[in-house]
Amino acid sequence: MPLFPTERSVRTTPEGLLWEPCERWVRGVKGEVTVVDSRHPVLVWEPEGIPVPRYAFPREEVRTDLLRPAEKPPTGTHTGSTIFYDLEVDGARMANAAWTFPAADLAGHIAFEWFLRRDDGLDHWYEEEEEIFVHPRDPHKRVDAVRSSRHVQVEIDGTVVADTRRPVLVFETGLPTRYYVPVEDVRLDLFEPTEHRTSCPYKGTARYWTFAGRADVPRNIVWSYPEPLPAVGAIEGYLAFFNEAVDLVVDGERLERPVTLFSKSLTK
Template sequence: MPLFPTERSVRTTPEGLLWEPSERWVRGRKGDVTVVDSRHPVLVWEPDVPVPLYAFPREEVRTDLLRPAKNPPTGRHTGSRIFYDLEFDGDLLENAAWTFPADDLAGHIAFEWFRRAGRGLDHWYEEEEEIFIHPRDPHQRVDALPSSRHVRVEIGGTVVADTHRPVLLFETGLPTRYYIPREDVRLGLFEPTDHSTGCPYKGTARYWSLRGGAVAPPNIVWSYPDPLPEVAAIKGRLAFFNEAVDITVDGESLERPVTPFSRMLRPRA
């Protein structure tokens, strides 16, 4: 029976992988060379990894550029034992691709994304839009909503931001983030850092740390100077890690959530 458009077709393998066919046209490039050109990609979720990756039918991959890996890794990508090096124009990218052991995914090849793992293909496109870090999860939703809530942020008992005009960003699986206008943040208490991160849903963020702040982790504040159109409302606003600051919303103190970011948010010695 064909699936209705609103139904999901996520499937599970005995190895614990989740996978789902995608109807997006996906291309992967290394420099000017197109290595993947697929109209039949598959999204794959590995156990304990919150974001998906793509695997592609072998016939939609430039397999002539792949060589059996000289130094295949162990313990990576859910039991995968077959890895490939990517070689062209005299360059060699070790372990740039692999196959999963699951019978359901036989005949498919997955690739690393450079900005996610520091190796692999460096440009990816869904249709005509370039995407970064990892594929967008079709089960993930991100909404940026202007609000009139009263939001106050404190670090070590000091009020560092106070606003009645935040933008609330709701992202599946993460706590609500409060994006505050710059003029409502005591930005003089912070100093910019060289740190930056990329997000396939929001864009590229820059960061600030508390000046001389042993009471706060580094890179506690971030902003998207040029966010993606879907979240344009957060442009230039500042957000704080709920996991490491004290936030009060409409007079109610929020508990600090525990998230995958909590481990890296430790105050400086």
């Protein structure tokens, strides 16, 4: 085997699925019951929808005795003609909690629905001894939080709401650079906290603020990670703005507003 491989280990199926073996020990737990205990998972990317990986597991590493044929299987939610299962644990039944992919490469594997299922999916997922959230982390994606001395200004409708020379820049594969600003350098008196929360498998759980002025901007335009994951600890307590909806001036250069997968979700 070459010391520096030049090809990724990702395979492609005729159905358009991408998949890759993973060497992490992955477990999924519901209540006190371990439903998945796998040392041979695979990561699967579907060709449509949000481009995040999901895990699929060999059947022998899944508590298939807890799976029941789905009473009301959905249509069009995953690639190909899938078979869905309900999960029954301690008398509670979770509809369409698991499914199989039609690809021959993935025959004998079962995937579990946990992306965006906070209430009716499994309670906890672990890679080795570390709990993971939202969806598996993509091994081909980097998220780096880098301290900087760039001069960053944020404007909303011509008003400077943040001005700093000590930002932390977050470089995340596939997304525009996010500029995190110390709270002392933000006009926080112009914003109101909201109850909105989101979770990220790379950064943690974020809280949000909405602009209190009259400008026509989306709600929840500002966010912060009060307890970020260790890999991005530099952003703790810093605030970031959606580049898609504010004006950013970096070292005197006004940046173009990007269009991203978040653009449509920014509602006014």
